[in-house]
Amino acid sequence: MWGSSTFNTRIERLWVEVGTQFARAWRAFFYRLERRHLLNRMDKNHLWLLHFLFLDAINSDCEAFQNTWNSHPISGAGHDQSPDDMFFLGQLEHGIYADDCDGWSLQEIETYYGREQEECTRQDMESGSSENGEESDSGRSSDGEAGGDRFEARAAAAAHSEGANIRHAPIPVPEAANPFSNRTQFTTFEEALRQAREGHIVPQRYGLFDDEWEEFGGQYKPYEYIPTRHRGRDLRIVLPHDIWFNRAELWAQGLYLMNRATTLV
Numbered sequence: 512m513w514g515s516s517t518f519n520t521r522i523e524r525l526w527v528e529v530g531t532q533f534a535r536a537w538r539a540f541f542y543r544l545e546r547r548h549l550l551n552r553m554d555k556n557h558l559w560l561l562h563f564l565f566l567d568a569i570n571s572d573c574e575a576f577q578n579t580w581n582s583h584p585i586s587g588a589g590h591d592q593s594p595d596d597m598f599f600l601g602q603l604e605h606g607i608y609a610d611d612c613d614g615w616s617l618q619e620i621e622t623y624y625g626r627e628q629e630e631c632t633r634q635d636m637e638s639g640s641s642e643n644g645e646e647s648d649s650g651r652s653s654d655g656e657a658g659g660d661r662f663e664a665r666a667a668a669a670a671h672s673e674g675a676n677i678r679h680a681p682i683p684v685p686e687a688a689n690p691f692s693n694r695t696q697f698t699t700f701e702e703a704l705r706q707a708r709e710g711h712i713v714p715q716r717y718g719l720f721d722d723e724w725e726e727f728g729g730q731y732k733p734y735e736y737i738p739t740r741h742r743g744r745d746l747r748i749v750l751p752h753d754i755w756f757n758r759a760e761l762w763a764q765g766l767y768l769m770n771r772a773t774t775l776v
Contacts, residue, residue, distance in 0.1 A: 528580065533572040539735040539748035540755055547718040548759055549766060556769065558687035564765050690773050700772035707764045717763035731756065
């Protein structure tokens with residue numbers, strides 16, 4: 512869709528579901544690690560550790576949400592069919608989709624395909640056909656304009672209109688770097704972490720013991736707050752203890768052992 516997503520109620524609803532089903536919980540958990548368990552989001556080693564410890568679990572939650580969403584019925588134009596139903600029935604009716612952009616780079620597709628609400632096929636781009644489907648022997652459109660020039664002009668017009676749809680500068684991607692200088696350090700870390708998990712060994716001063724919760728009211732609360740723009744209020748997210756406390760322990764174990772392993776000579 513071109514333009515503001517606020518005109519697409521279905522995608523706006525999808526973002527709500529993504530947030531409520533799993534994304535907000537992970538966001539709240541990362542805030543908790545910052546507030547209670549020594550996460551420094553400006554430290555590239557800490558970011559690497561987040562990826563190492565939790566990326567598989569996040570991907571698993573994404574996949575579970577995807578499967579659930581693709582199985583839910585869609586009202587209105589969807590006629591109470593699920594996305595899986597529509598995909599299967601569409602293949603029965605129209606055949607398996609053939610990608611006519613196969614072999615094109617992502618940049619070429621983004622530049623030439625589907626601009627200004629008009630679909631342009633790969634054949635159009637290669638032949639330089641005219642708007643009404645006619646093609647001259649020279650590969651130029653019937654009005655004398657080269658096909659390549661026509662698509663370049665359309666892409667430039669689309670790029671010029673992007674300003675109204677982008678409300679912020681690009682967000683820099685934080686750097687995450689493997690903190691281990693050699694394979695021996697990394698395997699030592701992995702083995703120590705495995706033993707710590709199996710033995711339920713938890714380091715002190717990482718915010719996981721009763722006497723370390725005094726500044727938080729003396730209780731490890733089963734919820735966390737995340738900032739929102741809605742009326743300046745923070746949003747309270749429930750973090751069930753049996754899931755998220757174990758993950759906080761994993762973070763503390765990993766952080767402690769990463770710091771120890773990287774100091775080995």
